[in-house]
Amino acid sequence: MTPKAIDRDQPGTLQDYVDALTKITTHEERFTVRVTNSDGTSTWVTQRHHTRSLPLIHQLEAAIYTTTAESGARAGFESKPSARLDALDTLTRIEAGTLDWLKRLDLKSPVTLTPSGPIFDLCQAVQRAAANAGAPMLRDVRSWWITARTTTGWDSPAWRPRATCPLCAKKGGLRIRLDAQTAHCNECGEVWDHTTIGLLADHIRAENDTPEAEVG
Known part of the structure; x- marks a missing residue:
C-alpha cells in the first residue's frame, strides 16, 4: 500500500491525525535549484523531496525498546533513558484514551x-475508534498527535x-519541540501546536523576566 501524503507538521482532518499516528506517511518538501543551460544562462527549477515517516505510535514503541536495550550498558539513569520515559507515558495515555473510546462505543x-500469542493492536484500535466515533474524537486524537510529535525524535529530544x-501551574512538566512547533505538559496533559505555541512562549518569557520570588 502506498503511504498517504499528509502535512507532517499540521494534519488537516481527523483522518490525517489518525494516519499520522497509525500509518506510514509521506511528506513533500519543495526546494529550488539553479540549473545552467547550454547557452550559459541559468534557470531556477523547483524540485520535490519526499520523506517517509513511520507511524508515531511505532516511533514511541521504538524509543522505549531502544532505551531498554541500551540501559544495561549505561552506568546510571542518564538523559536519553529519562527522556524515553516520556515516550512510555505518551503511549500509555494514548492506549488508555483509546480503550475508553472503545468502551464508550461498545x-x-x-x-x-x-x-508469543495475541497482543493488543493499538494502531488498529485508534483506527477503529475514530472510524466509529467521528468528529467527537478529534480533540483527543489531536492531543495524542501533538504529544507524540513532541515526544518522538531520538536525535532532537524535547x-x-x-x-x-x-x-496547572506545575514546574518541570513542559516538553517543547521547537522544530515541530508542538508542546505538551506531562503533568496535566495540556497541548499546544503551531496555532497556540506562541501563547506558551509568551508565558515562559514572562516568567523568565519575573524575579524568582514573584514567580512563586
Whole structure:
C-alpha cells in the first residue's frame, strides 16, 4: 500500500491525525535549484523531496525498546533513558484514551496474533475508534498527535524549560519541540501546536523576566 501524503507538521482532518499516528506517511518538501543551460544562462527549477515517516505510535514503541536495550550498558539513569520515559507515558495515555473510546462505543479491542500469542493492536484500535466515533474524537486524537510529535525524535529530544505550565501551574512538566512547533505538559496533559505555541512562549518569557520570588 502506498503511504498517504499528509502535512507532517499540521494534519488537516481527523483522518490525517489518525494516519499520522497509525500509518506510514509521506511528506513533500519543495526546494529550488539553479540549473545552467547550454547557452550559459541559468534557470531556477523547483524540485520535490519526499520523506517517509513511520507511524508515531511505532516511533514511541521504538524509543522505549531502544532505551531498554541500551540501559544495561549505561552506568546510571542518564538523559536519553529519562527522556524515553516520556515516550512510555505518551503511549500509555494514548492506549488508555483509546480503550475508553472503545468502551464508550461498545467496540471490541483489536488484537494481532503473534508467535508469543495475541497482543493488543493499538494502531488498529485508534483506527477503529475514530472510524466509529467521528468528529467527537478529534480533540483527543489531536492531543495524542501533538504529544507524540513532541515526544518522538531520538536525535532532537524535547526541550524542558524551567517554567510552570500556564494551565496547572506545575514546574518541570513542559516538553517543547521547537522544530515541530508542538508542546505538551506531562503533568496535566495540556497541548499546544503551531496555532497556540506562541501563547506558551509568551508565558515562559514572562516568567523568565519575573524575579524568582514573584514567580512563586
